[in-house]
Amino acid sequence: MFAPARRRCAQSIANSTIRSSDSIPTFLLPALSRPSASRTFTTTAPCQSKIGSAPLSVPSGVTFRVIAPSAKGRGSRVQSMSTVEIKGPLGELSMDVPHYININQDAALGGPTLTIQDSTDAKQKAMWGTTRAYLQNHILGVSEGHSAILRFVGVGFRASVENTATTVESEYPGQKFVNLKVGYSHPVELGIPKGVTASTPQPTRLLLEGPEKEVVMQFAANIRMWRKPEPYKGKGIFVNGETIKLKNKKIK
Structure with missing residues (x-):
């Protein structure tokens, strides 16, 4: 409702012969000023996935092994996926992991930890927690069922x-x-x-x-x-x- 009035006020001030900025009322400066850059609403760092970043809990008696993709599929457009094999007392399960998800098996992290290549990609962030949940369900399935x-x-x-x-x-x-x-x-x-x-x-x-x-x-x-x-x-x-x-x- 106030946009046309503001434009008319700005045009009248620009066409006038007044060159001194002191003659413009102070209460009109915020309305007439146009920011040159886009406004930033937050300055906090992006929050990581609470499920995807949590380490996997692998109990004793369960084998967790990551098989890297073969070199044959590197020339194709579709990038090959690595395979995770999980063996336990109740059976053996395997699952294909997308290429943009890395699994760090460092013992100092408390268990295998998943990371993604691009934290700004919506698809990678969505599959981060989903893949971790599937792997944890497989681990629980071969150990307890x-x-x-x-x-x-x-x-x-x-x-x-x-x-x-x-x-x-x-x-x-x-x-x-x-x-x-x-x-x-x-x-x-x-x-x-x-x-x-x-x-x-x-x-x-x-x-x-x-x-x-x-x-x-x-x-x-x-x-x-x-x-x-x-x-x-x-x-x-x-x-x-x-x-x-x-x-x-x-x-x-």
Whole structure:
């Protein structure tokens, strides 16, 4: 609203024959002055990622090894990635790390530490903490394992682990299947992924365990899809500590 008035005031002062700056009112100087450089709003240093800069915790009995990329891929446009191999009592996992992430395995740092090449690149900063979280999940998976507990809430809802199935075929030798009874007229059978073990401590509880967190939680999500929790009666399949807020019944 005041911009046109300020421009008219500035033009009138510039066209006038007044050459002395003392004749301009003091309260008009801040409004008429134009800074030559862009204003800086902060002078603090950029904050590093609290997750990405934290060292990895490698327990005893777990081997953490970084394999450098081969020299064959240097001539291509796509830069090759290094591979991290993690071995532990429960298995072995590997993960490809982007080329712009460096892993320092100095013993004085308290564990392997991740750094990025350009701290101003948004993609590198985003993948910094993500890569560190994936590596820490792999370390925890081969040493202690990941688990998911599914609760079946509903009349007649239950699950069992079977050695054979009638509706699906096995994907690998010795595969077991989860048989769900969640209100359908047909049997619901799901093959357990390789590396994941399933057990039923109670008929309404299903325990999934495995070294890779992503595989365990994805299989738990696939089971939950067959009977999502509904907000009116609170029935459904709940994963870990999942809860749902109940709604009032619909009145016609």
